[in-house]
Amino acid sequence: xxxxxxxxHLALIIAAALSFAQALLPILSxxxxxxxxxxxxxxxxxxxxxxxxxxVHAFISSDFSVALVAQHSHSLKPLIYKISGSWGNHEGSLLxxxxxxxxxxxxxxxxxxxxxxxxxxxxxxxxxTVTLGFLAFSLLTSNPFERLVDPPLDGRxxxxxxxxxxxALHPPMLYLGYVGLSLAFxxxxxxxxxxxxxxxxxxxxxxxxxxxxxxxTIGIALGSWWAYYELGWGGWWFWDPVxxxxxxxxLAATALMHSVLVVEKRGQLRSWTILLAILSFSLSxxxxxxVRSGLLTSVHSFASDPSRGVFILGILLFAIGIPLxxxxxxxxxxxxxxxxxxxxxxxxxxxxxxxLVVATAIVLIGTFYPxxxxxxxxxxxxxxxxxxxxxxxxxxxxxxxxxxIGPVLMWRGGSLPKARQTLIxxxxxxxxxxxxxxxxxxxxxxxxxxGIGLLGWLAFGMAADMQRQLKFHQPTQLSKRLTTLGLxxxxxWLGHLGMAVFLAGALGDGIARSEATIRAMPGDVxxxxxxxxxxxxxxxxxxxxxxxxxxxxxxxxxxxxxxAILKPEKRFYxxxxxxxxxxxxxxxLSGDDYAVLGDGDATQGYTLRLYHKPLISWIxxxxxxxxxxxxxxxxxxxxxxxxx
Amino acid sequence: xxxxxxxxxxxxxxxxxxxxxxxxxxxIAGAALLGTLSGTRNSDQLPSVLIGKSAPDLPIxxxxxxxxxxxxxxxxxxxxINFMASWCAPCRAELPALALLSEEVAVIAVAYKDKxxxxxxxxxTYGNPYQAVWMDYDGxxxxxxxxxxxxxxxxxxxxxxIILRHAGPVFRDVIDTIIRPALAKLSEAE
Numbered sequence: 102x103x104x105x106x107x108x109x110h111l112a113l114i115i116a117a118a119l120s121f122a123q124a125l126l127p128i129l130s131x132x133x134x135x136x137x138x139x140x141x142x143x144x145x146x147x148x149x150x151x152x153x154x155x156x157v158h159a160f161i162s163s164d165f166s167v168a169l170v171a172q173h174s175h176s177l178k179p180l181i182y183k184i185s186g187s188w189g190n191h192e193g194s195l196l197x198x199x200x201x202x203x204x205x206x207x208x209x210x211x212x213x214x215x216x217x218x219x220x221x222x223x224x225x226x227x228x229x230t231v232t233l234g235f236l237a238f239s240l241l242t243s244n245p246f247e248r249l250v251d252p253p254l255d256g257r258x259x260x261x262x263x264x265x266x267x268x269a270l271h272p273p274m275l276y277l278g279y280v281g282l283s284l285a286f287x288x289x290x291x292x293x294x295x296x297x298x299x300x301x302x303x304x305x306x307x308x309x310x311x312x313x314x315x316x317x318t319i320g321i322a323l324g325s326w327w328a329y330y331e332l333g334w335g336g337w338w339f340w341d342p343v344x345x346x347x348x349x350x351x352l353a354a355t356a357l358m359h360s361v362l363v364v365e366k367r368g369q370l371r372s373w374t375i376l377l378a379i380l381s382f383s384l385s386x387x388x389x390x391x392v393r394s395g396l397l398t399s400v401h402s403f404a405s406d407p408s409r410g411v412f413i414l415g416i417l418l419f420a421i422g423i424p425l426x427x428x429x430x431x432x433x434x435x436x437x438x439x440x441x442x443x444x445x446x447x448x449x450x451x452x453x454x455x456x457l458v459v460a461t462a463i464v465l466i467g468t469f470y471p472x473x474x475x476x477x478x479x480x481x482x483x484x485x486x487x488x489x490x491x492x493x494x495x496x497x498x499x500x501x502x503x504x505x506i507g508p509v510l511m512w513r514g515g516s517l518p519k520a521r522q523t524l525i526x527x528x529x530x531x532x533x534x535x536x537x538x539x540x541x542x543x544x545x546x547x548x549x550x551x552g553i554g555l556l557g558w559l560a561f562g563m564a565a566d567m568q569r570q571l572k573f574h575q576p577t578q579l580s581k582r583l584t585t586l587g588l589x590x591x592x593x594w595l596g597h598l599g600m601a602v603f604l605a606g607a608l609g610d611g612i613a614r615s616e617a618t619i620r621a622m623p624g625d626v627x628x629x630x631x632x633x634x635x636x637x638x639x640x641x642x643x644x645x646x647x648x649x650x651x652x653x654x655x656x657x658x659x660x661x662x663x664x665a666i667l668k669p670e671k672r673f674y675x676x677x678x679x680x681x682x683x684x685x686x687x688x689x690l691s692g693d694d695y696a697v698l699g700d701g702d703a704t705q706g707y708t709l710r711l712y713h714k715p716l717i718s719w720i721x722x723x724x725x726x727x728x729x730x731x732x733x734x735x736x737x738x739x740x741x742x743x744x745x
Numbered sequence: 746x747x748x749x750x751x752x753x754x755x756x757x758x759x760x761x762x763x764x765x766x767x768x769x770x771x772x773i774a775g776a777a778l779l780g781t782l783s784g785t786r787n788s789d790q791l792p793s794v795l796i797g798k799s800a801p802d803l804p805i806x807x808x809x810x811x812x813x814x815x816x817x818x819x820x821x822x823x824x825x826i827n828f829m830a831s832w833c834a835p836c837r838a839e840l841p842a843l844a845l846l847s848e849e850v851a852v853i854a855v856a857y858k859d860k861x862x863x864x865x866x867x868x869x870t871y872g873n874p875y876q877a878v879w880m881d882y883d884g885x886x887x888x889x890x891x892x893x894x895x896x897x898x899x900x901x902x903x904x905x906x907i908i909l910r911h912a913g914p915v916f917r918d919v920i921d922t923i924i925r926p927a928l929a930k931l932s933e934a935e
Binding site for chain 2: 372
């Protein structure tokens with residue numbers, strides 16, 4: 102009997118052959134090509150799924166004859182981390198990349214029955230080309246199915262930092278976003294070749310952008326949340342190259358999500374939208390390149406190998422270079438002058454796009470400037486938060502101001518009734534909030550004041566807009582208005598509200614955070630603003646595959662009544678020979694209490710780091726709301742399609 | 746599409762911008778990758794106009810009272826000035842090597858554009874190999890040294906003159922191939 106793992110390997114090779122056929126389909130003169138493309142894409146999806154399943158099976162059954170399992174798994178690991186271990190490494194995560202690539206291709210193949218056949222064939226051909234590139238990359242340089250002649254008795258284990266629920270879910274969500282953008286890319290390239298980019302193209306493309314954008318938002322938020330509680334550093338964003346690699350496609354996709362709306366509603370901004378679609382997926386590829394090539398210094402430097410970088414650079418040149426050449430050639434035919442007035446939603450969305458593209462460029466420059474500088478002068482440096490705080494934040498502040506203005510303007514020109522009232526309310530609220538913050542908060546920085554003013558503007562501006570449309574003061578007809586408004590406007594509200602919630606979280610942590618780092622002995626009491634930590638004891642425990650040193654901290658109010666027990670710990674993983682720090686976090690809506698156990702022993706005392714982080718969970722809650730907004734917009738779209 | 750208008754050749758050129766920008770990016774990435782593969786991309790040592798000149802003054806604010814040794818306190822012996830920051834990942838990575846080095850030569854930190862509490866927390870968490878830590882809040886001292894970024898390390902001789910500049914993290918190989926030879930040359934000269 103042939104082992105399942107070998108069948109998985111074989112399935113991947115056949116999938117590559119099918120993708121090759123799928124890529125070449127448009128140049129063959131066959132009838133019913135769209136149907137053949139659909140069958141090829143769907144079979145390819147099934148084969149890759151099977152292949153991935155075979156790999157997961159090898160991890161679950163601890164088959165150490167597979168090199169990847171021997172290197173990254175261990176028989177004593179809990180089941181969930183055996184499963185997540187299959188994508189917690191370079192080869193496996195690349196296969197997951199391909200899984201999502203064919204998933205999006207497959208769903209498109211099955212849902213595109215109403216689209217023109219020629220266009221479907223072209224789109225699937227582009228998608229097949231990208232799939233082929235990555236299948237070749239996997240099979241030629243990073244084969245997850247390599248076997249060992251002499252299997253070890255047990256595996257080497259998974260990096261303990263990666264043995265975590267947040268990180269088990271982070272890559273699949275992130276990839277859904279990253280790779281989901283591939284379909285918008287394929288649709289854009291097909292549109293360029295076909296010369297057909299119109300309102301219908303916008304209508305076909307927008308759901309894919311919304312789906313990918315929502316998944317990307319959640320994926321990035323999960324990564325940030327993981328860094329917050331697992332790295333024990335208390336921060337939630339580090340401007341690390343790998344984080345920037347996911348932020349760049351997100352910014353570009355945010356711009357795309359707005360511009361494709363202009364294409365759908367007005368048939369304008371066509372060449373620009375095509376460029377953004379190419380750019381968004383290109384930035385996903387660039388992100389993969391950064392992470393996998395080890396070119397940039399990053400705290401995430403797992404699974405990097407320069408020789409693989411050469412292959413990815415090759416894919417990059419092909420997959421970005423050719424579409425951009427095509428764009429230079431065909432793009433001008435799509436260009437047109439706008440017929441919209443200056444004060445119109447069209448113009449507002451153009452401004453939105455310009456801001457987001459500038460923000461993307463800022464992150465791109467901050468990420469690659471050190472590399473460029475190194476080539477010119479040989480200096481190796483880090484561009485850290487000071488650069489991004491000074492450049493990225495002010496630019497995004499402009500985008501946030503626009504979030505109140507855009508939705509109250511109308512297509513082509515003019516504004517919705519009572520729009521001026523909304524803006525006046527937002528403006529006055531911003532001023533009141535600024536004055537209050539200066540009066541009430543001591544030691545507040547200018548950036549903090551600006552941030553709070555912005556929050557006031559956004560929150561009250563949106564509340565006024567919702568009041569204008571929902572008329573909360575006439576509750577009798579509220580439910581009727583709620584149902585007639587439709588899901589798309591809720592998409593806008595939730596998405597923008599998510600941004601306001603996110604901003605509140607970032608400001609709460611940035612302005613009002615309190616922290617203390619001290620060396621303490623069991624029995625000590627440490628005061629942190631309006632609460633105190635009673636260091637009760639040090640305990641030694643055993644986990645499923647690790648040993649711990651745990652500090653028992655009683656969190657109390659200043660008069661000594663109990664709030665909670667926090668147990669920060671250090672874990673030692675014998676299989677991997679590594680130690681991790683597990684922060685103890687008490688998350689509440691109003692703020693997190695966060696304790697970390699550092700080095701120490703019974704004679705010298707133990708280092709404790711204690712934080713109170715107001716509103717910090719709003720950061721991820723806000724990101725979640727944004728994603729829900731995206732899903733509402735998506736649902737609103739498909740429902741309307743059903744109705745018509 | 747009645748609004749479509751044929752474009753003149755100048756605006757056609759606009760559509761070439763993306764591909765040109767991309768070629769530039771690919772050239773940089775490709776050159777860097779080739780350098781990494783061939784092993785030549787390792788020139789962390791760069792000339793400084795300051796070499797042979799007196800080291801500029803350090804910042805005036807120390808991290809704490811016991812980390813407040815001025816540069817003059819090290820007169821007559823070599824000293825390393827290490828520009829670092831809590832927000833910089835390579836700075837975190839070089840701490841173990843600096844701890845090793847601190848047994849042979851005094852190391853002073855200048856925390857570049859960092860917050861006081863962040864630097865304190867950083868050193869408390871990852872270990873403090875420094876004899877003195879000075880806070881360069883606005884980066885003015887970094888500018889007077891002609892800093893490219895962090896981490897960056899300067900070797901100062903017993904007379905307060907800059908001998909060497911190293912950009913990028915100080916790892917074990919840097920100690921062996923660059924810093925120890927320079928220290929040996931200094932002690933020979935005495």
